[in-house]
Amino acid sequence: MRSSTLNRLFALTLVATLAACQSTPEQEDTAETEQQDQQEQQEQQDTAEPEPTEPSEPAEAMDEEEEETTRPVTADNFHNHPSNYDASTDTRTVHFAFDKSTVPSAAFGALKAHARHLKSNSNARVRLAGHTDERGTREYNVALGERRAKAVQKYLRLQGVSSDQLETVSYGEEKPARRGTSDMDYAHNRRVEIEYRAGRP
Amino acid sequence: MRVLVGILLLWLCNVLHASELEIQVTQGRDDALPIAVVPFGTPDSDPPEDIGAIVAADLHRSGQFDPLPPEDLLSRPHGQEDMIWRDFRVLGTDYVVAGRVETTGEGQYRVRYGLYDVPRQEKVLSQTYEPSGKGLRDVAHAISDRIYEHLTGVPGAFSTRILYVTKNIDLERPYRLQYADADGARVQTILRSREPIMSASWSPNGKRVAYVSFEDEGMPGIYVHDLATAERRRVSSYPGINGAPAWSPDGDRLAITLSRDGNPEIYLLELGSGELTRLTDHYGIDTEPRWMPDGESLLFTSNRAGGPQIYEINVNTGNTRRVTFEGSYNARADVTPDGRFMVFVHRIDGDFHVAVKDLERGTFDVVTSTELDESPSVAPNGSMIIYATQEGGEGILKAVSMDGQVKVELPSREGEVREPAWSPFL
Amino acid sequence: MSQVRKPRRMMADINVVPYIDVMLVLLVVFMITAPMMTQGIQVNLPETDSGAVGDDQEPVVVTVREGGDYHINVGEDQKESASLETVKGHVLRIMKNQPGTLFLVEGDRAVPYGKVIELMSSLQGAGVEQVGLVTEPPEPADS
Numbered sequence: 001m002r003s004s005t006l007n008r009l010f011a012l013t014l015v016a017t018l019a020a021c022q023s024t025p026e027q028e029d030t031a032e033t034e035q036q037d038q039q040e041q042q043e044q045q046d047t048a049e050p051e052p053t054e055p056s057e058p059a060e061a062m063d064e065e066e067e068e069t070t071r072p073v074t075a076d077n078f079h080n081h082p083s084n085y086d087a088s089t090d091t092r093t094v095h096f097a098f099d100k101s102t103v104p105s106a107a108f109g110a111l112k113a114h115a116r117h118l119k120s121n122s123n124a125r126v127r128l129a130g131h132t133d134e135r136g137t138r139e140y141n142v143a144l145g146e147r148r149a150k151a152v153q154k155y156l157r158l159q160g161v162s163s164d165q166l167e168t169v170s171y172g173e174e175k176p177a178r179r180g181t182s183d184m185d186y187a188h189n190r191r192v193e194i195e196y197r198a199g200r201p
Numbered sequence: 202m203r204v205l206v207g208i209l210l211l212w213l214c215n216v217l218h219a220s221e222l223e224i225q226v227t228q229g230r231d232d233a234l235p236i237a238v239v240p241f242g243t244p245d246s247d248p249p250e251d252i253g254a255i256v257a258a259d260l261h262r263s264g265q266f267d268p269l270p271p272e273d274l275l276s277r278p279h280g281q282e283d284m285i286w287r288d289f290r291v292l293g294t295d296y297v298v299a300g301r302v303e304t305t306g307e308g309q310y311r312v313r314y315g316l317y318d319v320p321r322q323e324k325v326l327s328q329t330y331e332p333s334g335k336g337l338r339d340v341a342h343a344i345s346d347r348i349y350e351h352l353t354g355v356p357g358a359f360s361t362r363i364l365y366v367t368k369n370i371d372l373e374r375p376y377r378l379q380y381a382d383a384d385g386a387r388v389q390t391i392l393r394s395r396e397p398i399m400s401a402s403w404s405p406n407g408k409r410v411a412y413v414s415f416e417d418e419g420m421p422g423i424y425v426h427d428l429a430t431a432e433r434r435r436v437s438s439y440p441g442i443n444g445a446p447a448w449s450p451d452g453d454r455l456a457i458t459l460s461r462d463g464n465p466e467i468y469l470l471e472l473g474s475g476e477l478t479r480l481t482d483h484y485g486i487d488t489e490p491r492w493m494p495d496g497e498s499l500l501f502t503s504n505r506a507g508g509p510q511i512y513e514i515n516v517n518t519g520n521t522r523r524v525t526f527e528g529s530y531n532a533r534a535d536v537t538p539d540g541r542f543m544v545f546v547h548r549i550d551g552d553f554h555v556a557v558k559d560l561e562r563g564t565f566d567v568v569t570s571t572e573l574d575e576s577p578s579v580a581p582n583g584s585m586i587i588y589a590t591q592e593g594g595e596g597i598l599k600a601v602s603m604d605g606q607v608k609v610e611l612p613s614r615e616g617e618v619r620e621p622a623w624s625p626f627l
Numbered sequence: 628m629s630q631v632r633k634p635r636r637m638m639a640d641i642n643v644v645p646y647i648d649v650m651l652v653l654l655v656v657f658m659i660t661a662p663m664m665t666q667g668i669q670v671n672l673p674e675t676d677s678g679a680v681g682d683d684q685e686p687v688v689v690t691v692r693e694g695g696d697y698h699i700n701v702g703e704d705q706k707e708s709a710s711l712e713t714v715k716g717h718v719l720r721i722m723k724n725q726p727g728t729l730f731l732v733e734g735d736r737a738v739p740y741g742k743v744i745e746l747m748s749s750l751q752g753a754g755v756e757q758v759g760l761v762t763e764p765p766e767p768a769d770s
Contacts, residue, residue: 127419129419134573135551135553135573136509136530136532136546136548136553136575137489137502137509137532137533137546137575137576138399138400138533138575138576138619138620139399139400139444139445139458139488139489139502139533140486140488140489140502140504140509140532140533142399142442142444142488143442143458143460143464143465143486143488144486146441146442146460146465147486167440168441169415169419169420169421170442171397171415172399174397174399174415175397179594180594181573181591181594235724269724272720273720273723273724274720275701275702275717275720275721276701276702276703277703283703285701285702285703285705287685287700287701288701288702290685291685291687291701291721291725291728292720292721292724292725293724293725294724
């Protein structure tokens with residue numbers, strides 16, 4: 001008889017402890033799921049937020065489709081933008097795209113004018129000074145600047161200018177035209193300057 | 202005498218936060234060694250230099266030490282006889298540097314110092330120097346070197362110098378080649394010029410420097426300059442690029458970049474005879490040579506695989522192998538004196554950082570977080586890398602430990618500072 | 628002991644009743660011993676033991692003498708009396724570098740209570756978290 005009452009007592013405590021054990025995790029679970037729900041809601045809100053900004057993009061695309069001559073000057077098209085060049089020897093700077101040493105087509109007219117002047121004035125001497133923007137290591141940039149100077153030199157030689165009238169030098173990033181660090185400043189600094197040492201037009 | 206101690210009261214207050222304004226060390230080691238450098242005693246004179254302050258600044262700048270600010274000292278001993286060990290124990294200071302500067306004659310001094318181990322209560326290092334007034338700074342750096350070596354096992358590099366180029370467009374001659382002590386003091390100007398100066402490099406004995414100057418009507422030439430006599434001579438002025446001089450470890454040759462044959466190639470220039478040997482032969486760009494410590498091979502930058510990467514060429518056999526494969530831009534290598542680690546410029550997401558490559562194990566780490574980092578140069582003890590970067594559009598110098606844990610900003614001066622080169626041991 | 632059995636098959640169920648008995652006894656044993664075990668730790672520690680002061684951390688002792696003079700056992704001139712400002716300066720320096728330092732206040736029996744409180748409040752003002760009061764053991768009755 002004694003054992004049976006103890007049994008019941010034990011069973012009661014067992015049930016009680018089990019119930020206690022169960023009850024706490026249940027509460028925690030619900031709390032967690034609530035938190036998760038809230039997070040999900042927040043995430044949904046987050047993903048929803050950028051949507052209103054999207055309609056602005058097509059407007060930019062439309063700008064790019066406009067006429068070349070009237071398109072706005074950006075750091076990306078600066079080197080080949082017609083507003084930087086005229087077809088005369090007044091243009092003394094040829095600009096280049098990032099990491100490129102290709103002479104931009106917009107500069108052809110100006111370079112042809114220089115070539116005509118050099119061919120008709122055999123005493124004229126030109127120094128082509130290559131420059132880069134400040135990104136990258138200095139001596140490597142000297143090498144890149146030389147490539148730009150040589151690209152302009154090659155173009156003028158193809159126009160029939162004597163090699164005696166041309167010399168190249170590269171300053172790399174040592175002589176920036178502009179001191180800033182924006183992409184536009186960098187676009188200004190990637191250049192070859194045409195310096196007349198004699199027979200200035 | 203039995204003392205009965207009972208903790209009767211216990212109350213919590215806000216912990217005092219010691220938020221000191223650190224000008225130089227922007228990031229030190231978490232486990233920096235606490236050390237107290239007691240201001241040196243000056244019983245009979247007022248010497249022109251504060252030895253204790255220089256030593257404390259040296260140790261602090263290494264990032265390995267956390268010197269106690271002098272105002273926090275509980276007592277100011279100048280030797281073992283007036284040392285109160287408890288004053289340093291309760292401050293948690295493991296080592297104490299203390300000493301005296303005495304006047305022995307007109308402008309002559311006697312400097313005595315000791316390094317004390319607080320837990321063991323003993324003197325572990327001491328020395329006496331007898332410098333002139335001008336030599337006091339050298340003595341201070343020599344003391345720092347010895348303490349650093351005793352406590353870290355690595356020779357100190359506080360008695361070395363930094364060579365660098367400054368540009369100040371407000372000046373008539375904006376470009377200057379200068380050198381200073383490793384702590385930025387005692388600036389000496391080697392050359393002033395209207396035209397750019399670049400790529401300065403120390404001779405292995407630290408007595409001469411080589412650099413590129415565009416002083417000759419804007420055209421580049423490589424010059425060798427004796428620092429003591431200020432004698433200089435032009436050793437290279439070929440058509441095209443004359444650039445990137447690097448002294449060989451024996452001091453007899455310069456590795457240079459010339460484009461006289463059409464595109465940039467590495468040449469060896471025998472300084473005695475002027476004999477020139479072409480080392481590389483590739484239609485791409487080859488430049489920025491740097492000698493390995495054994496003098497057998499050179500590291501250089503080449504874009505033969507498209508973008509710039511670092512290669513190693515054996516100067517005797519011409520055998521070339523590519524060293525870097527991480528990312529699309531790796532250039533301008535320097536190497537630690539033991540030849541184990543290579544430091545170089547590495548581009549990630551358009552930003553340029555200093556990276557370290559373990560040449561033995563092949564591991565690779567980016568150690569700087571600033572943008573536009575360039576011209577890394579390793580200290581002669583291989584502990585720190587000095588490099589140039591930009592802050593607020595101005596070129597400044599910074600230093601970082603090989604593991605990237607310690608970051609130090611070097612005192613800025615007027616104008617831009619660039620292209621630092623750490624001297625060898627002098 | 629004799630039970631009524633169904634002769635057809637063996638009893639398949641385990642009789643859990645004895646196990647429950649055993650478990651209950653164990654439970655009771657634990658229920659009784661558990662509080663005893665925690666009580667066992669509550670030994671009356673000898674109050675002479677300064678257990679809070681570790682070997683690596685040295686307490687700093689501030690003494691208030693009979694005349695109301697302050698002394699602190701760090702710095703030069705330890706034998707001379709120090710002003711409250713000097714004491715506070717030393718405490719601030721120590722707290723800045725070793726915030727966990729234990730400070731002990733050693734007050735003479737004849738010192739006015741306010742003098743000790745003044746010292747302790749300035750310690751508190753310097754950010755001290757732990758202050759111990761040093762007392763002498765009571766004198767034996769026969770002396």
